[in-house]
Amino acid sequence: MKYLKQATLILLISFAGEVLNVVLPLPIPASVYGMVILLVCLCTGLVRVGQVKETAGFLIEIMPVMFIPAAVGLTDAWPSLQPVLVPVTLTMVLTTVLVMAVTGWVTQGVIHKEKGAKK
Amino acid sequence: MREFASVSLFFGAAVSLAAYAFGLALKKKFRLAILNPLLIAILCVIGVNLVLGVDHETYNSSAKYLSYLLTPATVCLAVPLYEQLSLLRKNAKAVVCGILAGVLASMLGVLACAKLFGLDETLYVTLLPKSITTAIGMGVAQELGGIVTITVAVIILTGILGNVIADGIFKLCRIEEPVAKGLALGTSAHAIGTARAMEMGQVEGAMSSLAIAVAGLITVVSASVFAQLM
Numbered sequence: 001m002k003y004l005k006q007a008t009l010i011l012l013i014s015f016a017g018e019v020l021n022v023v024l025p026l027p028i029p030a031s032v033y034g035m036v037i038l039l040v041c042l043c044t045g046l047v048r049v050g051q052v053k054e055t056a057g058f059l060i061e062i063m064p065v066m067f068i069p070a071a072v073g074l075t076d077a078w079p080s081l082q083p084v085l086v087p088v089t090l091t092m093v094l095t096t097v098l099v100m101a102v103t104g105w106v107t108q109g110v111i112h113k114e115k116g117a118k119k
Numbered sequence: 120m121r122e123f124a125s126v127s128l129f130f131g132a133a134v135s136l137a138a139y140a141f142g143l144a145l146k147k148k149f150r151l152a153i154l155n156p157l158l159i160a161i162l163c164v165i166g167v168n169l170v171l172g173v174d175h176e177t178y179n180s181s182a183k184y185l186s187y188l189l190t191p192a193t194v195c196l197a198v199p200l201y202e203q204l205s206l207l208r209k210n211a212k213a214v215v216c217g218i219l220a221g222v223l224a225s226m227l228g229v230l231a232c233a234k235l236f237g238l239d240e241t242l243y244v245t246l247l248p249k250s251i252t253t254a255i256g257m258g259v260a261q262e263l264g265g266i267v268t269i270t271v272a273v274i275i276l277t278g279i280l281g282n283v284i285a286d287g288i289f290k291l292c293r294i295e296e297p298v299a300k301g302l303a304l305g306t307s308a309h310a311i312g313t314a315r316a317m318e319m320g321q322v323e324g325a326m327s328s329l330a331i332a333v334a335g336l337i338t339v340v341s342a343s344v345f346a347q348l349m
Contacts, residue, residue, distance in 0.1 A: 060196065099228065
């Protein structure tokens with residue numbers, strides 16, 4: 001019964017996210033609405049962590065696998081990607097490194113500054 | 120076998136799971152960052168499909184059930200986020216500054232590259248949402264008049280790249296705070312980066328999940344402003 005109840009709850013929230021995605025005219029996907037709904041439910045005590053924990057843990061553990069089909073499907077995008085391959089690849093690599101480094105540095109910088117201020 | 124693999128409903132999904140397990144085992148055995156389980160799994164699946172002559176449509180008729188789970192799995196990211204809520208409150212300022220700086224760096228980076236490599240306006244807006252989660256990124260590219268197919272491809276490739284290079288970048292840039300690692304992965308490489316953050320730890324995973332949503336939403340607003348700058 002545990003997994004049945006947990007899966008039902010998670011799918012119901014995914015469905016609610018889907019409804020919001022259709023009803024509200026914003027480019028926000030069902031998954032992000034769903035994440036916010038579940039977070040609000042947990043914070044308000046409407047849902048307890050124990051009511052979703054095991055199933056959530058399972059889904060999160062196998063999450064990387066869920067990206068494999070889309071990545072394998074990239075072979076289909078090759079014709080549209082090929083003519084612009086070099087500049088697009090360079091842009092992608094440079095900006096990904098940049099964003100990762102900048103986000104990490106700024107976050108760490110602020111944390112260290114606040115820690116220093118407390119001392 | 121060939122013929123059977125091309126009609127089986129379980130072949131694609133089973134191969135995907137096995138390939139990922141194989142990737143994890145390789146990584147555990149050799150402990151090399153380049154042996155990224157996701158990357159290994161993708162290459163293995165492409166290889167197996169080629170060898171057995173399974174076309175993408177057939178593979179996907181089975182593997183699409185894995186993609187189907189992506190929405191409920193993303194919803195579930197709220198659980199680790201909730202469990203780390205006190206940490207989030209404690210670091211609220213750092214979190215906001217970090218994600219804002221990351222999104223700004225992404226937009227400015229794409230703008231600079233577009234100027235540098237002489238990309239046209241269509242390609243520029245196509246690349247603007249490259250660091251955010253696919254579903255939001257697609258919407259943004261469509262809104263701005265970009266080429267959605269390329270946006271999706273680049274978003275996925277960005278995620279894989281972020282997943283693969285994270286360890287190296289963190290070491291190189293001396294990023295050691297778990298909160299900073301999580302936000303950096305989520306802001307630069309969305310859900311695929313978050314998958315890596317989850318493997319690093321609870322805090323990293325929670326912060327990365329948060330960054331997917333927040334960076335995605337900030338990008339929706341800021342991309343329309345940046346689209347005017349070209």
